[in-house]
Amino acid sequence: xxxxxxxxxxxxxxxxxxxxxxxxxxxxxxxxxxxxxxxxxxxxxxxxxxxxxxxxxxxxxxxxxxxxxxxxxxxxxxxxxxxxxxxxxxxxxxxxxxxxxxxxxxxxxxxxxxxxxxxxxxxxxxxxxxxxxxxxxxxxxxxxxxxxxxxxxxxxxxxxxxxxxxxxxxxxxxxxxxxxxxxxxxxxxxxxxxxxxxxxxxxxxxxxxxxxxxxxxxxxxxxxxxxxxxxxxxxxxxxxxxxxxxxxxxxxxxxxxxxxxxxxxxxxxxxxxxxxxxxxxxxxxxxxxxxxxxxxxxxxxxxxxxxxxxxxxxxxxxxxxxxxxxxxxxxxxxxxxxxxxxxxxxxxxxxxxxxxxxxxxxxxxxxxxxxxxxxxxxxxxxxxxxxxxxxxxx
Numbered sequence: 001x002x003x004x005x006x007x008x009x010x011x012x013x014x015x016x017x018x019x020x021x022x023x024x025x026x027x028x029x030x031x032x033x034x035x036x037x038x039x040x041x042x043x044x045x046x047x048x049x050x051x052x053x054x055x056x057x058x059x060x061x062x063x064x065x066x067x068x069x070x071x072x073x074x075x076x077x078x079x080x081x082x083x084x085x086x087x088x089x090x091x092x093x094x095x096x097x098x099x100x101x102x103x104x105x106x107x108x109x110x111x112x113x114x115x116x117x118x119x120x121x122x123x124x125x126x127x128x129x130x131x132x133x134x135x136x137x138x139x140x141x142x143x144x145x146x147x148x149x150x151x152x153x154x155x156x157x158x159x160x161x162x163x164x165x166x167x168x169x170x171x172x173x174x175x176x177x178x179x180x181x182x183x184x185x186x187x188x189x190x191x192x193x194x195x196x197x198x199x200x201x202x203x204x205x206x207x208x209x210x211x212x213x214x215x216x217x218x219x220x221x222x223x224x225x226x227x228x229x230x231x232x233x234x235x236x237x238x239x240x241x242x243x244x245x246x247x248x249x250x251x252x253x254x255x256x257x258x259x260x261x262x263x264x265x266x267x268x269x270x271x272x273x274x275x276x277x278x279x280x281x282x283x284x285x286x287x288x289x290x291x292x293x294x295x296x297x298x299x300x301x302x303x304x305x306x307x308x309x310x311x312x313x314x315x316x317x318x319x320x321x322x323x324x325x326x327x328x329x330x331x332x333x334x335x336x337x338x339x340x341x342x343x344x345x346x347x348x349x350x351x352x353x354x355x356x357x358x359x360x361x362x363x364x365x366x367x368x369x370x371x372x373x374x375x376x377x378x379x380x381x382x383x384x385x386x387x388x389x390x391x392x393x394x
Contacts (some may be wrong), residue, residue, distance in 0.1 A: 007034075009076035013045055013058075014124045016075075017082075020057045022049035024082070025106065025129065027120035032117045035128070035138055036170070045073075045082045047122065054082050068100050072365050082186060085109035088155070107131055114152055114159045115166070115178075116144045143174040151179035157188035159220060161200045168204045168213025176222040179220060186221040195228065198267045205248025209237045226254040227266045228252050239313045247306055248276035254284065254310055276303070283307035288316065293371035296328050297335075304329070333370050333377050341379045342366050350386055 017024040025032075033040045045053065051066045057376045060074040064144040064386045069084035086100045087108050103109065106121060106129065113119040116137045117215050121129040128135065132146050145152045146157075156221050160182045163174050171265050174182070182191050189197070204213045214230055214237040223230035230237075233255045242248060249269060253260045254277075264274055279299065284307040296304065304325045311318050334340055366382055369375045375385045 006078045006080070007040060009078040010043040010045050010080050011124055012076045013073050013082060015046075016057055017047050017049055017054070020049070020053075022047055022053065023104075023307055025123050027110075027121050028118055029122045030133070031128070032120045032138065033327055034122065035069060035074055035120075035135065043078075043080065043222070045080055046085055046106070048085055048106070049082075050102055051085055054084070065130050069102055086112070088112050098348055111146060113146050114156070114162060116146055117166075117172075119146050124211065132178065137175075141170070142175050143167060143170075143178060144175040145170045145181065147177045148264065149178045151182055152187060153185045153188065157185070157244055158196055158200070160189060160193050160220065161192070161197060163349075164213055164216045164220060164222065165200050165203050165207070167216040168207035168209050171209040171212060172222070174216055176342045177269055179216075182220040182222065186225060189225050194266060201226075201267070202245040202248070204241050205245050205251075210240050210248075226261055227256070229256055229259075236314060242309070246273050246276050247280075248311070249273050250306065251310060251313070253277040256279050257281070279303050280306045282311065284310045287311055287318065293332065294368060296325075297332055297367075301326055321391070333373065339377065340367060340370070340378045340380045346379070346383075347386065350383055351391070362386065 007026075010030075014024040014026070026043060026044055028042075029048040030040050030043040049057070051063075051071050052068055054071050054073070055061050055390050056255060058073045058075045062072040062074065062079075063069055064081070065071050065083075069086050071082055073080045073082050084102045085104060086102050086109060087107055088100050104188050110119045110121065110129070110131055113354065115131040116134040119130075119132050119133040130376070133144075137144050143163050145163075163178065163182060166172060166173055183374060196295070204217075205389070207213055214223075215232060218231045218234055236255055240248075240251060249263075249267065250273070253263055253268075256263060260267070261276070263269070269277070283291075283295065283299050283303050287307050288311070291304075299307075305322060308322050308325060312322075329335075342363065344355065344363065347359050347362050348355050366385065369385060369389070370377045370382075375381050
C-alpha cells in the first residue's frame, strides 16, 4: 500500500482526537482503495470535533479550508487533512455549497458524499462504517450515487465526470439509475470550470480501463458537451494505454486534427503540451511514410515511441518493434547538433563568401551526409566533402 506512513499518521491523529473526547475516522477514497488493496494516495480524516477544537488538540496545524471545516495537522510527520463532519446547503453554481453546517454525527456527513464506494469510514479499531452498501458495490464493481443521484449531481455537476473517471480507473460499471441521472443532467457539465474537467480527463488518460471510461463518457451523454468527438472516435480509444497524461492530450489532438486549436483553448493545454502534441503528430505522419535518419535524430525517444504507440493503437502496421527505435537512435553518428563538427562560420571561412541561404542548405546537406554515413563527423573530412560534393554541385 502506497504511503503507509500517511495511513499510520492518520491513525495516530485519530487516537489523539479520540483521547480528547471526540470521534474521528478515515473517510473517502482511502477507505475504498484500502478495501480494494490499491495504492492509497490521500488519507483524509473526518471528525466530530470543530475546526478550532482540532487546532487545540495539535501543536502544528494549517488552515487550508477552515470555513468548510478543514485543517491540516502536521504533528504526526505526514500532513493529514482533518475535516469536521458537516452537512451542506444548496448549490446554486452546481459546484460548491452556498453554506456548510458542522454536525457531530458521522451518518449525516456520509450521506452528503458522492458514491457509495466513497461513503465508507474506517475506525481506529479497523471497523468499516458502511451505511450505503459501499462494500457490496465494490464487490460487484458498481458505481452508485448515494441517495438520489439527480440530487447528488445537481449539487456538484463534476460528480458526473467523476463517475466516468472511476469507471476508467476501477473497470466498474455505472449503476443504471446513476447513469440515467447523468444522462438527464449531462448539460450541467457546462457549469463546471474547464480546469476541473481537464483534471478529470487527465486522470482518465492514465487509468487502467481508458476505453471503459470513454465508453461511459459517450453513453452518459457528457461527451456531447466536451470537444473531442468521443462518440465518433470511440473505437480508436480501445487499445489506448499510457501513464503520461500528455500522451492522452496529444492523442486527442491526433484524432481531432482539424479542431486542434479549439482543443488547446477549451482544455487549457500548456505550451509544453501543445508542442509535444504537434511534434508527436508530425512524427506519426512521418512514420507512415517511413522514418529516415533525420527523423530519428531530430526527435527524442519519447516522441518517437509515442508516435509508434499511436500507430499501434490505430491498427497501422509498422515493420519493426518499439525496441528497435532506441537501438537506431543509439547508433546514430551524432546525438545532437552540439556533436556536429560543422557550423556556419566554418562554411563561410572555407568558401570565402558572405553568408546567405546557401549556408543553411550546406549545413542541412552535410548533416544528412553524416547521419547516413556518407561522411564522418570530422572537420577535415567535412571540409573535403564541402569542396567536392557541395561546391562542385552548385
